[in-house]
Structures are given as structure tokens and as C-alpha cells.
Amino acid sequence: MRNAAPSRAPKVSLRGGTPPARSPWRGGGWLAAGIGLLLLFPLSSPDAFFLDVFTTGFLLAAFAASWDVVGGVSGQITLGHALPFGTAAYACALLTSFAGWPLPLAVAAAVLLAAAVGAGIGALSARLVGPFVALLTLALGEIAHEAAVGHTFFSGPGGYAWGGEGGIPVALPWRDAPPFWSYYAALAFLCLASFGMLRFSRSGAGLILRAVAGSPITAQASGVPIARFRRLAFTVGSAFAGAAGAGFVLHVGRATANDLSLELSFQAATFAAVGGRGTIVGPVVAALVLHVLFQGLSLPPSARVLLYALTLLVTLRFFPGGVVGTARDLASRLGGKEGARPPRRRGRNRPGEGTP
Amino acid sequence: MKTLLSAEGITKSFGATQVLSGITLSVAPGEPVGLFGPNGSGKTTLVNLLSGLLLPDAGTVRFDGKEITRLPLDARYRLGIARTFQIPHPYPALSVREAVRVALAVNAGKRKEGGGTREDEEGPTEDLLARTGLFNQRFVPCAQLSQGCLRRLEFARALACRPKLLILDEIFSALSAADEGDLMALLRAANRDEGTAFLLVSHNPPLLKALCRRILVLEEGRIVRERTV
Amino acid sequence: MLLDGLFAGGTYALMAAGMALILGVVKVINLSHGAFFTLGAYVAYALAERGVETPIAAAPLAAVIAFAFGVFLGKSFVNPARTHPFALPVGTLACALLFEQVAQMAWGPHPLSIGADAPWIAPGGLVIRRWGVIAFLSSAALLGGLRWVLSARPGLSLRLIAEDEEIAGSLGMDVEAIRYLTFGGACAMAAAAGALLSPSGAVTPTMGRAPLLLSLVVVIVAGMDSVAAIFLLSIGLGIFGNACAWFLSPQWSYVALLAAVCLLLSARPAGIVALAGRRD
Numbered sequence: 001m002r003n004a005a006p007s008r009a010p011k012v013s014l015r016g017g018t019p020p021a022r023s024p025w026r027g028g029g030w031l032a033a034g035i036g037l038l039l040l041f042p043l044s045s046p047d048a049f050f051l052d053v054f055t056t057g058f059l060l061a062a063f064a065a066s067w068d069v070v071g072g073v074s075g076q077i078t079l080g081h082a083l084p085f086g087t088a089a090y091a092c093a094l095l096t097s098f099a100g101w102p103l104p105l106a107v108a109a110a111v112l113l114a115a116a117v118g119a120g121i122g123a124l125s126a127r128l129v130g131p132f133v134a135l136l137t138l139a140l141g142e143i144a145h146e147a148a149v150g151h152t153f154f155s156g157p158g159g160y161a162w163g164g165e166g167g168i169p170v171a172l173p174w175r176d177a178p179p180f181w182s183y184y185a186a187l188a189f190l191c192l193a194s195f196g197m198l199r200f201s202r203s204g205a206g207l208i209l210r211a212v213a214g215s216p217i218t219a220q221a222s223g224v225p226i227a228r229f230r231r232l233a234f235t236v237g238s239a240f241a242g243a244a245g246a247g248f249v250l251h252v253g254r255a256t257a258n259d260l261s262l263e264l265s266f267q268a269a270t271f272a273a274v275g276g277r278g279t280i281v282g283p284v285v286a287a288l289v290l291h292v293l294f295q296g297l298s299l300p301p302s303a304r305v306l307l308y309a310l311t312l313l314v315t316l317r318f319f320p321g322g323v324v325g326t327a328r329d330l331a332s333r334l335g336g337k338e339g340a341r342p343p344r345r346r347g348r349n350r351p352g353e354g355t356p
Numbered sequence: 357m358k359t360l361l362s363a364e365g366i367t368k369s370f371g372a373t374q375v376l377s378g379i380t381l382s383v384a385p386g387e388p389v390g391l392f393g394p395n396g397s398g399k400t401t402l403v404n405l406l407s408g409l410l411l412p413d414a415g416t417v418r419f420d421g422k423e424i425t426r427l428p429l430d431a432r433y434r435l436g437i438a439r440t441f442q443i444p445h446p447y448p449a450l451s452v453r454e455a456v457r458v459a460l461a462v463n464a465g466k467r468k469e470g471g472g473t474r475e476d477e478e479g480p481t482e483d484l485l486a487r488t489g490l491f492n493q494r495f496v497p498c499a500q501l502s503q504g505c506l507r508r509l510e511f512a513r514a515l516a517c518r519p520k521l522l523i524l525d526e527i528f529s530a531l532s533a534a535d536e537g538d539l540m541a542l543l544r545a546a547n548r549d550e551g552t553a554f555l556l557v558s559h560n561p562p563l564l565k566a567l568c569r570r571i572l573v574l575e576e577g578r579i580v581r582e583r584t585v
Numbered sequence: 586m587l588l589d590g591l592f593a594g595g596t597y598a599l600m601a602a603g604m605a606l607i608l609g610v611v612k613v614i615n616l617s618h619g620a621f622f623t624l625g626a627y628v629a630y631a632l633a634e635r636g637v638e639t640p641i642a643a644a645p646l647a648a649v650i651a652f653a654f655g656v657f658l659g660k661s662f663v664n665p666a667r668t669h670p671f672a673l674p675v676g677t678l679a680c681a682l683l684f685e686q687v688a689q690m691a692w693g694p695h696p697l698s699i700g701a702d703a704p705w706i707a708p709g710g711l712v713i714r715r716w717g718v719i720a721f722l723s724s725a726a727l728l729g730g731l732r733w734v735l736s737a738r739p740g741l742s743l744r745l746i747a748e749d750e751e752i753a754g755s756l757g758m759d760v761e762a763i764r765y766l767t768f769g770g771a772c773a774m775a776a777a778a779g780a781l782l783s784p785s786g787a788v789t790p791t792m793g794r795a796p797l798l799l800s801l802v803v804v805i806v807a808g809m810d811s812v813a814a815i816f817l818l819s820i821g822l823g824i825f826g827n828a829c830a831w832f833l834s835p836q837w838s839y840v841a842l843l844a845a846v847c848l849l850l851s852a853r854p855a856g857i858v859a860l861a862g863r864r865d
Contacts, residue, residue, distance in 0.1 A: 077671055079678060124851045131614040132850055134674035135801065138616075139846040142794075146840050204461045207450075211458040214447030214498075221407070221441065222459035222513050223433035266682060269675050277671065278449075302686045302694075309683035316672040316679075317662055 031281070038187055042180050051179040053295045058186035059248045061287035062193040063264075064271035065280050066240035070118075071269060072277035073201045074233030075213025076125060077134045080141025081241055081268050083121065084114035086260030088242030090148065093168040093255035103173055107250075111242045118238020122231035141265055148257040167256030170249050182251050189247055190284070193240055198280045200236055209233050210278065263305050270312040276324025286323065359418075360385045360553050361437070361521055366405055366415035368398075375401045376577045379415070383521060386551040390564035393574035399557050400442065402574065403525045406555070407439035408432040420520070434463060438514035439523040444506040446498035452509055453494040456481050459516035480516075487545075488512040489538055504535035511539060515546065522546070522554040528563055540567065593785060594823020595721040598816040600778040601800035601807075602728060603771035605815060608804055610767045613663055613673055617680035618800060619793025621651045621772040625779025626788045627688055630697055633783075644723065647780040648773035655772025659765030667764075681793070688790040696787030720781035727777065728816055798842040799826065805849050 042051060067081045088110040095106035121140060125133045200206055211219045212226050220226050249255045258264065268283075271290065275282030290311065294304045319326045362382040368375050375398045383389050393399045404410040406417060408429040417425045424432060429439075447455055460480055485491045488508040493501065501509065507527055514522055524543070528536050544567070546552040558564050564571050565585050573581040600622055607615045628650060629643035658680060666672035779793070786792075799822050807814040822842075829838035 071671075075670075077674060079674065124847070128850060130670040131674045134616075134678075135614065136847060136850045138678075139798070139843040139850075143840055143843045143847070146843070204457075207454055208458055208461060211447050211450055211455070214449050215445040217409075218441070218445045218447060218455075218513070219458065220429045221409075221433060221439055223430050223462040223517055224458065225428075225430045262678075263682065266675075266678060270679070273671070273675065302689045305682055306686040306690075309679040309686070312679045313662065313676060313683070316666060316669075316676045320666075320669060320672060 042183050048179050051183050053292055055182045055186045055251055057288050057291040058190040059244050060291050061284040062190045063241055063244040064268045064283040064287040065194050065197050066237045066244060067268035068272045068277060068280050068283045069197050069237035070233050072272055073206055074209040074230055076230055076233065078137040079134045079265050080137030082260050082264035083141045083144050084117050084238035084241040085245035086144060087117050088114040088245035089249040089255040089259040092246045092249045093170045096171040097169055107246045110246045111239055114242020115235050115239035118234040119231055122234025126227035126230040142262060145257055145260040148260050167254045169254045172253060186247060193243060194280060194284050197240055201280055205232060267308055270308045273312055274315045274322055276322030279324045282322055282324040358385055360420060362418045363406060364416050366412045368401055368405060368412050374577060379579060381572060381579060383553050383555060385553055387553045388547055388568045389555050390568035390571040391555055391557045391574060392559060392561060392564055392571055397574045398577045399574055400525060403523055403557055407437060407523050433517055436517060436520035438517055438519035440510040440514050440525055440527050442526040444510050446506055448499040450498055451495050452490050452498060453481060453485065455498050455509060456484050456512050456516060459513045463517045484512045484516060488542060504531055507531060507539060511542060519552055522552055524554060525557045528558060590824030590827030591820055592721040593782060593827060594820035596724045596778045596782050597796055597799050597823050598819035599724040599727055600775045600796055601803040601815050601819050602731060603774035604800040605804045606767055606771045611663060611764050613667060616674055616677040618775050619797030620681040620684035621775035622779035622796045623688060623793035624651055625776030626783040626792060627692060629780040629783035630788050643780040644777040647776040651776030652769045652773040655769035656765050659768030663768055664761055664765055685790045694790060696789045723781060795839045795842055798846055802842060802845050802849060
């Protein structure tokens with residue numbers, strides 16, 4: 001096969017003949033510094049409130065990254081990502097409080113359940129295009145939310161009615177976890193989860209998913225069973241979302257309908273859009289910064305959602321690549337290479353319609 | 357004569373218009389076949405049906421002795437039917453090398469997870485890039501490629517599965533002389549060295565005569581003539 | 586109950602027709618359509634608070650306000666981001682959430698209600714609500730007007746853009762302007778529907794979600810071509826939704842609509858892909 005190389009030298013321009021200077025771990029130094037700072041932060045004996053804000057932020061950041069696996073890497077824009085998050089949260093609460101399962105077992109079951117839910121969503125949405133995926137996932141998420149708000153579970157031990165607006169408590173083996181513990185546990189979880197998702201997005205499967213996101217038809221013509229890979233992305237993303245959800249109920253101690261809300265799904269999409277879709281690290285950083293900023297200001301929840309929506313609109317309008325995309329653009333423009341960002345595709349040209 | 361691909365009674369309509377009516381054709385292993393037809397004769401639809409992008413209303417398609425009429429595009433690629441698109445749809449964010457690796461990864465044996473270590477795929481990837489003259493562009497994002505390079509990339513992607521049959525839809529139209537020459541040499545080499553059969557769709561008779569041994573003429577959804585060169 | 590459903594459905598048709606217009610001309614799924622419905626309802630509420638209790642006054646005002654917002658949104662966001670597959674659904678959803686939060690801050694999260702007039706009791710114990718008749722008749726009139734406009738001269742440009750933008754552009758039409766004006770007009774239709782329907786139930790910040798889904802279902806099933814089909818289907822769904830709300834509980838009609846969207850999308854991907862295939 002090798003000696004079949006064409007005898008004629010390719011007469012094409014040589015631009016881009018050098019490998020890109022961008023190494024996958026170029027940002028590693030900054031990342032390590034950031035993690036170091038976060039590790040030191042509790043030692044400055046801050047307010048318990050801020051510790052809590054950060055702890056929640058870590059879990060939300062992992063959630064945002066898991067959105068990115070689905071919505072960024074595989075390009076299936078989901079607006080129902082709270083569904084696996086909340087499913088795991090509720091499963092955790094119900095299994096520990098009702099069924100009396102030991103906590104580790106309940107958490108594992110919750111994550112598996114979330115992954116299964118993700119596989120289901122993935123299977124349903126795999127054949128749909130663009131906005132319809134968003135629509136379907138939104139509808140599925142809202143159904144779950146309505147069910148969680150509306151359904152009151154039979155009384156638990158002690159004769160309380162659980163569910164509905166009040167949510168379901170988790171039976172935790174500890175009474176009051178010291179905030180330091182939660183903080184470090186959440187940080188460790190975030191690091192592990194992001195690392196896992198980063199590895200996934202840079203694996204062979206991740207490459208194929210990015211291809212499917214870029215041009216499903218070409219991917220299919222390259223032998224990629226796109227439905228199966230989209231399902232895979234949903235499964236993996238949902239498993240991580242479920243892990244984040246389980247972590248979240250362990251921290252908060254109660255699964256509520258908010259864990260399934262459209263606002264939460266929307267938040268994840270916002271973080272990803274602001275940080276730069278498909279980069280995993282971008283959404284994590286954006287989630288941390290935005291969450292700490294907005295939550296740290298102790299704004300009422302509706303003002304927060306409002307700010308998120310505004311941030312998202314401004315980002316989408318003026319920086320469609322998010323922070324990472326814009327930074328890359330700037331870097332390549334400074335470096336003299338014009339337009340590292342792909343040009344906007346006008347609509348979807350479907351091959352069957354070229355010359356019938 | 358053994359047949360590699362055979363289609364029988366393929367019929368397809370879009371709404372009220374019947375585009376293809378009762379197409380029957382066959383391609384032998386290693387045979388270079390041309391498909392000629394004026395605009396609107398149904399060439400692209402036929403290509404889409406043979407490659408699995410569309411499903412026919414009636415008729416059967418067999419490949420290598422297996423019926424594949426309802427098999428989708430990706431499954432046919434893995435069987436060894438690779439097609440190119442008249443208008444390439446490149447992955448905007450992937451580099452040329454990554455685009456080729458996608459096609460190789462799926463066929464690297466571990467099909468499910470697209471596995472295979474980087475080292476395993478490195479050799480074939482570089483090889484394909486060199487053959488198609490894209491080696492120097494391997495780190496360029498696909499979205500920045502010229503039309504000629506996009507066609508080369510289409511070719512590289514199609515060759516990645518070591519196809520038994522290539523279906524080439526107007527791959528030579530609107531190319532520079534150099535690009536056209538390179539791709540023709542490549543196609544001939546694949547046909548000669550690896551015994552790849554191909555079905556070349558074009559409305560350029562001299563080109564078809566130069567490359568193919570048998571030319572089918574499609575007019576208004578029917579094969580009206582068959583000419584041996 | 587049946588009549589209420591009929592009236593509500595007729596008014597929803599107005600909103601669904603707006604959705605179809607956007608989908609046809611701007612070729613975008615507008616998830617903020619429900620927010621404009623809510624906007625209309627709040628305008629009606631604000632007017633009612635000041636003593637103007639008839640939806641006939643509220644609807645035009647709401648329509649004008651929504652038109653202004655819609656044109657702004659269409660011009661500054663939807664048009665530039667139109668071809669971006671990610672920005673649109675997420676961005677229009679952001680607009681919807683934005684409005685929901687603003688409404689919640691301005692009017693509070695609690696349901697508000699507008700004092701409806703005493704219903705007419707027809708012979709045989711049939712209860713006919715005045716708002717319903719007004720809403721139904723004015724929606725029907727507006728839809729009739731829309732149908733007439735679409736078939737007449739000004740509608741020609743809209744239909745041409747829906748068919749083929751490039752040709753429309755090459756004929757010297759300002760496609761961009763027509764797009765955002767259509768967007769604004771469709772938003773105005775949603776707001777008018779909201780204002781007309783506001784006496785029928787509680788006005789809440791999230792009240793627009795169910796009509797949004799309803800119009801999506803209508804557009805997916807009935808397509809974008811026939812105003813009459815949209816009208817009939819909306820009435821059917823309106824009756825169905827009211828039946829759900831009557832026999833089960835109000836939130837069930839929302840769930841039923843959600844389920845309908847899921848079923849439609851997963852059962853008929855081909856039909857909907859065909860619809861999406863027209864998007865280029």
C-alpha cells in the first residue's frame with residue numbers, strides 16, 4: 001500500500017504544514033494553580049456561607065461539564081439535562097429514606113439509573129435534528145419536573161408525607177458534615193469527574209462524537225453508526241450528571257423538584273455556552289466563576305436566573321464560541337492565522353437534494 | 357461473471373414525481389463502471405439508494421451475496437461500499453488528519469467504541485494522507501480547505517475502509533487540472549492495486565471513457581443504454 | 586367545559602399561526618413564543634387593575650408592545666444567530682426565562698386573576714362566558730385576516746421567502762427586514778392571544794409554557810401551510826386540554842401536552858426531519 005503513493009508532488013499550498021502549537025495540556029499550569037488556590041481557600045477560615053457556595057459550585061461545575069459531553073462534544077443540544085441529575089437525586093433520597101439502602105449502594109444505583117435514563121433519552125432523540133432534540137429533551141425534563149412537583153409519596157417512617165414541593169430527605173449516615181469535608185469531597189469529585197470527561201472527549205469515541213456533531217452525514221458515510229454514538233454520549237453525560245446529582249443531595253440533604261427544573265438544565269447550557277462548548281474545561285471554569293459570583297452576591301433566585309439568561313444572550317450574540325472559542329480566535333488572529341473558527345454553516349445542505 | 361453489487365427493479369418517487377423506475381444494474385468485483393446522465397436524470401438519487409442514504413420504494417440491492425436493501429449508509433460503509441459526496445460536508449472543527457482517523461477508527465476492529473490506540477492508527481492515517489496528497493495539510497481544519505482538497509479528503513475518507521466498491525458522485529467536477537489528474541491517478545491505482553470496483557457518476561463523457569470499462573446511461577429514471585469502452 | 590375548550594382553542598390557534606409563520610418565514614423554532622403570550626396576559630391584567638376590564642382594549646395594546654419587543658428580538662438576536670444550531674433554541678429559551686423572571690419580579694410569583702364578567706346562561710343551562718365569545722370571535726377574525734393577507738399581495742413576499750430565500754433576495758426584497766417584521770408580527774399574535782385569554786384563568790409568570798407547547802404540537806402536526814388546519818387542530822387540542830384539566834387536574838393538561846410533544850417527536854422523526862429539511 002505504501003508504494004502506491006502518488007508520484008506527483010501535491011501542488012497545493014503549504015499553509016498549515018506545521019503541527020499546531022496547541023498541546024492538549026497547555027493550560028495545565030494554570031489549572032494546577034487554580035486547584036491549588038481552591039485547596040488553600042478553606043484554610044483562610046472563610047465564612048461557612050462561602051464554603052457552601054463553593055461546594056455547590058463544584059457540583060454544578062461537574063454538572064455543566066456533563067452537559068458539555070452531550071451538548072458540546074456530541075452536539076446534541078439537550079435542554080433536559082436536569083433529568084438525569086434529578087433522577088439520581090431522587091433515587092438517592094428514596095432509596096436511602098424509603099428502602100433503607102446503605103448510602104454507597106444507593107449512590108451507585110442512582111448513578112446507574114441516571115445513565116439508563118440518559119441512554120433512553122439518547123435513543124429517543126438520536127434520529128432528530130438540531131432544535132427538535134432541544135424540544136424533546138425539554139419536554140421530557142418538564143414531565144419529570146411536573147411529576148416530582150405533583151406526586152406526593154406515601155408517608156415515610158414517622159408518618160410524614162414526602163414529595164411535592166417539599167422534596168424528599170436523604171438518610172445520611174452522618175449528622176452534620178463539617179463544611180470542610182463537603183468542600184474537599186466536592187472538589188475531589190469535580191477534579192475526578194472533569195478528568196474522566198476530558199479523557200472521554202479526547203478518546204477515539206470523543207473524536208467520533210465531535211465528527212458526528214460537525215457533520216453527521218459525513219460521519220455516517222465514514223461508517224459511524226451515529227445513533228449509537230449519540231446514545232453513548234447521552235449515557236456517559238447522564239452518568240456524570242447523575243453523579244453530580246447524587247453529590248448534590250448528599251450535600252444539601254434533600255432532593256427537591258428544583259433538581260429537575262428547566263432552570264437547572266438551562267443553567268448547564270449557559271455555563272457551557274459561556275465557557276465554550278465542547279471544551280469541558282471551559283464550562284467548568286465558567287460554572288465556578290458565574291455561580292460563585294451570582295450566588296456570592298446573595299441575590300434572590302429569580303434575579304440569578306435573570307442574570308444567567310442575560311449572560312447567555314450576550315455570549316451567544318457577541319461571543320458565539322464562548323470564552324475559550326473567543327480566546328482561541330484572538331490567539332490565532334494575533335498569530336496571523338485568520339479565522340480559526342469555522343465559518344457559520346448556512347442551514348443544512350442535505351446531499352439528496354443536490355441534483356435529483 | 358461474479359457480481360459484487362447488484363440492484364434489481366429499484367424504484368423511487370418523491371411525492372408525485374417518479375425519479376427512478378425499475379433500475380437494474382450490476383457491478384463485478386474490480387470492475388470500473390461509469391454512470392452517465394443529464395441533469396435531473398436521477399443519478400444522485402440512484403447513488404443515494406445504492407449507498408444507503410435513501411431507501412427504495414421497491415426493488416432489492418445485493419452486495420457480495422448479501423441483501424442490503426434496507427441497510428443504512430454507515431453499515432454499508434463497514435461492509436465495503438464507500439461513497440463520496442458531490443458537495444462535501446466537512447467537519448468544521450476537525451483537522452484533516454482527525455477526519456481521516458474517524459473513518460479509520462470505526463473500521464479498526466473494535467467498532468463499538470471506536471477504539472484502537474493512537475499508534476495503531478498512525479500508520480494507515482499517514483499513509484492515506486500521503487496517497488491523497490493531503491499530508492502537508494494534515495493539521496489544517498477541514499473548514500479551511502479548498503474545493504480540491506475537500507475532494508481529496510472525501511477520497512481519503514472513502515478509501516479508509518479499504519472498500520470493495522467506491523461510489524463516486526461527480527468527484528471530478530469543477531476541479532483544477534492538477535487536482536483532477538491526481539485523483540484520476542489515485543482512482544486508477546486503487547482499481548489496479550487493490551482491485552477496488554467503482555461506480556463513477558459524471559456528466560463528462562471523455563472522463564468516463566478514460567476511466568471506465570462499461571458506461572451506463574441514465575435518462576429520466578431508466579437505464580437506456582449500456583456501452584462497453 | 587366543551588365551549589371553554591373551543592374558545593380557548595380558537596385563541597390558541599392565533600398563537601400557533603404565529604409560530605407557524607415564524608417557522609415558515611424565519612425558519613426558526615421560537616421557544617420564547619410562550620413568553621409573549623404571558624406578556625399579553627399581564628398587559629390585560631395591568632389594564633384591568635386600572636379599570637379597563639375588556640380584553641378588546643388589552644389585545645391591541647399587548648400586540649403593539651409585543652410587536653416592538655418581537656422586532657427588537659428578531660433584529661438583534663434571531664436574525665444574526667439564525668443559522669447557528671445551538672444559539673437559537675437556547676437563546677430563545679433564555680428570552681423566555683428572562684421574561685418569566687421579570688414578570689415574577691414585577692408582579693410576584695402568585696397567580697393573579699382578572700375579574701371576568703358574569704357569564705350568560707343560555708337556555709338549557711349552557712354557560713357561555715363573555716370573554717370566551719370575544720376571544721374566539723376576535724381570533725377567528727384575525728386568523729381570517731391573516732389568511733387573506735397571505736393570499737393577497739403582501740403575503741406573496743412572505744410565501745416566496747418561505748419557499749426560496751435566494752430568489753426572494755434576488756428580486757430585491759429586503760429579506761432580513763421581512764424576517765424580523767414577521768417575527769414581531771407573530772409575537773404580537775401570541776400576545777394578543779394571551780390578552781384575549783387572560784380572563785380564562787390565573788395569570789402567572791409561567792403560564793405561557795403550556796400554550797407554547799400546544800402551538801408546537803399544532804405546527805408539527807398541521808404543518809405551516811394551511812391556516813384552517815391550524816385552527817381546527819388548535820380547537821381540538823384546546824378542548825382536549827380543558828378536558829384533561831377538568832377531569833384530572835390543571836397540571837395534567839400541561840403534562841399531556843408535553844407527552845404529546847415527546848410522542849410526536851419520537852414516533853415521527855421522519856416527518857419532522859422532512860419539515861426540518863426545508864430549512865435550507
